[in-house]
Amino acid sequence: MIRLEDVTKWYDGRAVLDHVSLHLEPGMLWGLIGPAASGKSVLLKVVCGLIRPDEGRVIVDQRDITKDKESDIMETRRKFGMLFQNNALFDFMTVGENVAFPIYWGSDIEPDRLRSLSVKRLQDVGLSGSEDKVPSELSGGMKKRVGIARATIADPKIVIYDEPTAGLDPVTTSKIYDLLRNLQQRNESTVLAVSSDVQAIRGFVEHIAVIHQGRILYNGPERELDSCADPVVHQFIRGDADGPL
Amino acid sequence: MDAVQDKTTKAPRRNGQEDGPGPGQRLLSPVARLGAGILTLADHLGGIVVLLGATLWRLVPPRLDGDQLRRSLFKMGNQSVPIVALTAFFTGGIMVVQAGVFVKRFGATSLVGWGAGYAVFREIGPILIGLMFSGRVGSNNTAELGTMTVTEQIDGLRALAIDPISYLLVPRVLAMVFMLFALTIVGDVVAIGGAALFGKLLLNVEFGVFFQSFGWLGTADLFQGLIKASVFGVVIALTSCHFGITVKGGAVGVGRAVNAAVVAAAMGIVVSDYFLTYLLG
Numbered sequence: 001m002i003r004l005e006d007v008t009k010w011y012d013g014r015a016v017l018d019h020v021s022l023h024l025e026p027g028m029l030w031g032l033i034g035p036a037a038s039g040k041s042v043l044l045k046v047v048c049g050l051i052r053p054d055e056g057r058v059i060v061d062q063r064d065i066t067k068d069k070e071s072d073i074m075e076t077r078r079k080f081g082m083l084f085q086n087n088a089l090f091d092f093m094t095v096g097e098n099v100a101f102p103i104y105w106g107s108d109i110e111p112d113r114l115r116s117l118s119v120k121r122l123q124d125v126g127l128s129g130s131e132d133k134v135p136s137e138l139s140g141g142m143k144k145r146v147g148i149a150r151a152t153i154a155d156p157k158i159v160i161y162d163e164p165t166a167g168l169d170p171v172t173t174s175k176i177y178d179l180l181r182n183l184q185q186r187n188e189s190t191v192l193a194v195s196s197d198v199q200a201i202r203g204f205v206e207h208i209a210v211i212h213q214g215r216i217l218y219n220g221p222e223r224e225l226d227s228c229a230d231p232v233v234h235q236f237i238r239g240d241a242d243g244p245l
Numbered sequence: 246m247d248a249v250q251d252k253t254t255k256a257p258r259r260n261g262q263e264d265g266p267g268p269g270q271r272l273l274s275p276v277a278r279l280g281a282g283i284l285t286l287a288d289h290l291g292g293i294v295v296l297l298g299a300t301l302w303r304l305v306p307p308r309l310d311g312d313q314l315r316r317s318l319f320k321m322g323n324q325s326v327p328i329v330a331l332t333a334f335f336t337g338g339i340m341v342v343q344a345g346v347f348v349k350r351f352g353a354t355s356l357v358g359w360g361a362g363y364a365v366f367r368e369i370g371p372i373l374i375g376l377m378f379s380g381r382v383g384s385n386n387t388a389e390l391g392t393m394t395v396t397e398q399i400d401g402l403r404a405l406a407i408d409p410i411s412y413l414l415v416p417r418v419l420a421m422v423f424m425l426f427a428l429t430i431v432g433d434v435v436a437i438g439g440a441a442l443f444g445k446l447l448l449n450v451e452f453g454v455f456f457q458s459f460g461w462l463g464t465a466d467l468f469q470g471l472i473k474a475s476v477f478g479v480v481i482a483l484t485s486c487h488f489g490i491t492v493k494g495g496a497v498g499v500g501r502a503v504n505a506a507v508v509a510a511a512m513g514i515v516v517s518d519y520f521l522t523y524l525l526g
């Protein structure tokens with residue numbers, strides 16, 4: 001369903017993604033971990049066509065989007081829901097309007113129905129009664145949940161979560177992963193999640209990849225991650241202070 | 246299910262490319278700096294021309310969000326009507342004070358109305374209101390779009406398969422062009438009113454005398470100013486949008502972009518004013 005072939009992306013003379021190749025099957029729960037600035041966010045944006053790679057191909061549902069025009073990539077993007085690392089909530093809209101926006105734009109759903117759908121989805125993420133607030137009135141964890149509600153309201157086939165639990169306490173973190181799991185099971189969607197919280201995300205995904213300086217060091221089943229021989233992977237997942245990192 | 250392929254290629258490390266610029270590059274020679282400046286200018290000019298094309302392309306047939314258009318018109322009008330009126334009123338006054346010496350010496354009271362109208366319609370009105378508008382509305386627009394860029398809201402729109410140019414930029418450009426046009430008319434009226442009032446108070450020019458010579462002005466005088474206002478509107482709208490959506494580097498970058506946008510718009514206004522005055526005679 002999603003295939004990356006030798007994807008390379010350069011910024012300022014540095015390969016932020018360095019010949020990355022991956023293959024994700026429908027319905028897969030896939031996690032990506034790695035140190036800060038290793039290229040995780042860039043990789044997610046390349047997958048949904050927000051960033052065009054300099055080399056290599058990105059194929060979504062048999063379609064090579066690296067050759068598509070922006071207007072054609074838009075069509076492919078409708079299959080995606082995305083939570084951005086810093087949420088990217090529209091600050092000129094209320095919370096309710098933010099959540100409803102993906103189904104409002106370009107459709108003729110009546111305002112009342114739109115509102116009830118967005119209220120319902122806000123309930124799902126535990127934010128009943130927040131629909132008339134504006135994003136700046138919310139705490140970090142609440143913004144994340146609004147972002148999750150907006151990313152999933154259109155029931156997309158593929159959902160991308162960039163750091164869904166960064167900066168949240170452990171209880172909220174496990175609640176958010178429960179929520180993501182429920183949404184995934186309900187829609188049978190494919191999920192790509194990035195996190196720097198290694199333990200929490202390992203409990204959530206079936207497959208995991210480790211990225212470091214733009215290169216994928218491990219990509220395989222989550223339960224075999226511990227037996228990966230790469231010293232960087234080893235150090236990163238154990239959180240050791242000493243090592244190559 | 247062996248779904249995951251581990252096909253990571255071991256690319257050779259690219260040593261040397263990760264170093265920053267060497268000390269030699271930091272002390273650029275004046276020639277190199279001039280060259281870099283010209284390249285930057287060309288880069289921005291190119292970006293603005295591309296944006297103009299992209300905006301026009303989306304206007305036939307109009308593909309824009311009515312809600313955003315109303316929102317922009319309302320906000321921009323609200324922001325600028327009071328300051329434009331105040332500036333215009335005193336500008337009318339200043340012209341009377343400046344003309345006062347000659348009017349008194351030569352007893353040219355009958356010319357005050359015509360002189361004020363000529364200067365306001367053709368030059369002072371559009372250029373002053375244009376600069377005010379750029380400082381007020383244009384800078385605000387750059388800051389807003391810049392903040393949306395650095396907080397990934399623009400990418401957020403693209404991720405939802407919404408074209409940010411149709412959704413955010415086209416309504417703003419239309420609203421700014423329309424608003425500057427309307428404000429120039431308001432400003433012209435207020436400035437002439439101010440000139441008439443100060444003429445009466447300072448030079449004792451009766452309203453009847455003022456507006457008699459004012460009547461010598463033709464539609465050409467008015468239209469020259471309104472054509473200028475429309476062009477300035479396009480210049481301000483495109484520069485402020487361009488600098489907003491190309492922001493890099495967080496809050497600091499937004500500050501820099503606002504600064505650059507206001508300076509660029511002012512230069513654009515003055516340069517296009519020169520050519521318009523030349524062409525329109």
Ligand SMILES: Nc1ncnc2c1ncn2[C@@H]1O[C@H](COP(=O)(O)OP(=O)(O)O)[C@@H](O)[C@H]1O
Pocket residue numbers: 011012016034035036037038039040041042043
């Ligand atoms: N638009 C950009 N311009 C220049 N450099 C960028 C850009 N986007 C990302 N980078 C660089 O790419 C690297 C990886 O970024 P990112 O994917 O955001 O890291 P992370 O793994 O923390 O999500 C960083 O060094 C970042 O500075």
Ligand SMILES: [Mg+2]
Pocket residue numbers: 040041042085162
């Ligand atoms: Mg990131």
